Amino acid sequence: MDKAKNNLALIKALDVVEAVANGDRYLKDICSRLDIPKSTVHRILLGLIKANYIHEIKDVGLVLGTKLIQLGHLAEHNLPIKQIANPFLRHLAAMTKDTVHLGIRERDNIYFLDSVSGERHVQMSSRQGTCSPLSLSITGKSLMLDMDRDEWLRIAQSQVAPQTNSITSEMEEYQRHGYSYGHVGYEKIYYCISVPVRDDQNNIVAAISVTTLKEYMPEDRVNMLVKLIQQSCDAIAEQIKKAQQIDLYHINNL
Structure with missing residues (x-):
């Protein structure tokens, strides 16, 4: 059961990353796209921001973080x-x-x-x-x-x-x-x-x-x-x- 929950959490986190990559800059936009509770998206974002997968920029909103960009470059070169x-x-x-x-x-x-x-x-x-x-x-x-x-x-x-x-x-x-x-x-x-x-x-x-x-x-x-x-x-x-x-x-x- 724990494994299933972990897999679901991972899928939700990836969905949040993809939503930001597609241009959703604010919490409400992501919630609207994914139909996930605000509290869940907020918790996921906190973890992603801490790990540098997502950045929050004043007057811009949420953007892909440096860690994700680095991984993208590695994937491209690999x-x-x-x-x-x-x-x-x-x-x-x-x-x-x-x-x-x-x-x-x-x-x-x-x-x-x-x-x-x-x-x-x-x-x-x-x-x-x-x-x-x-x-x-x-x-x-x-x-x-x-x-x-x-x-x-x-x-x-x-x-x-x-x-x-x-x-x-x-x-x-x-x-x-x-x-x-x-x-x-x-x-x-x-x-x-x-x-x-x-x-x-x-x-x-x-x-x-x-x-x-x-x-x-x-x-x-x-x-x-x-x-x-x-x-x-x-x-x-x-x-x-x-x-x-x-x-x-x-x-x-x-």
């Missing part, structure tokens, strides 16, 4: 997406002869997790292991596709304030296409196409890009590359799903 994606990146680079990058979101930045160089005489240098503001990278913008306009504005204003209107109009166009594209580099001599990798819940978990000299990017090739990159993204997503199912199987059989 997911073997780099190992899963690498063979597909290599195959894509061999087919296109261009530089291929894999990026994941790190707060308001993109972290370039992996890259494979192409075979052309002039190549985009590898950015593996580096971070860049989301809105200053074509690959980063691919990771922003599912955000709403307010989030685009928030990021753009903090990263490229003078070009805020341009960034949001670009994102609306990218969102319609389902991928991002454009010239990159200080002299705009390169052209990049990026497509997001989505999990089985259709959430964006990473993005793949192909970058080459703009002279190698006629319009017909752009359309062909989008299809190739999308195929790679779909294949990676399928392998991630299989890896997660294997992990879940092991957990259920502990």
Whole structure:
């Protein structure tokens, strides 16, 4: 009986965390969403705040705490997406002869997790292991596709304030296409196409890009590359799903 009560308490605590993650900032909002007594939610929140899973900020309300954010980053990095994606990146680079990058979101930045160089005489240098503001990278913008306009504005204003209107109009166009594209580099001599990798819940978990000299990017090739990159993204997503199912199987059989 005690074990059942403990399990129920844990589920309620996780429900409270999820409610805060979904934007419920005050006790009454959480109670309304979960239909749990106020005294129970209050007790759960006290424990979560003490453990740094939830923070209470004046004039803002309840937000996810640093401990939960740290665990999220650990979970992200423990997911073997780099190992899963690498063979597909290599195959894509061999087919296109261009530089291929894999990026994941790190707060308001993109972290370039992996890259494979192409075979052309002039190549985009590898950015593996580096971070860049989301809105200053074509690959980063691919990771922003599912955000709403307010989030685009928030990021753009903090990263490229003078070009805020341009960034949001670009994102609306990218969102319609389902991928991002454009010239990159200080002299705009390169052209990049990026497509997001989505999990089985259709959430964006990473993005793949192909970058080459703009002279190698006629319009017909752009359309062909989008299809190739999308195929790679779909294949990676399928392998991630299989890896997660294997992990879940092991957990259920502990």
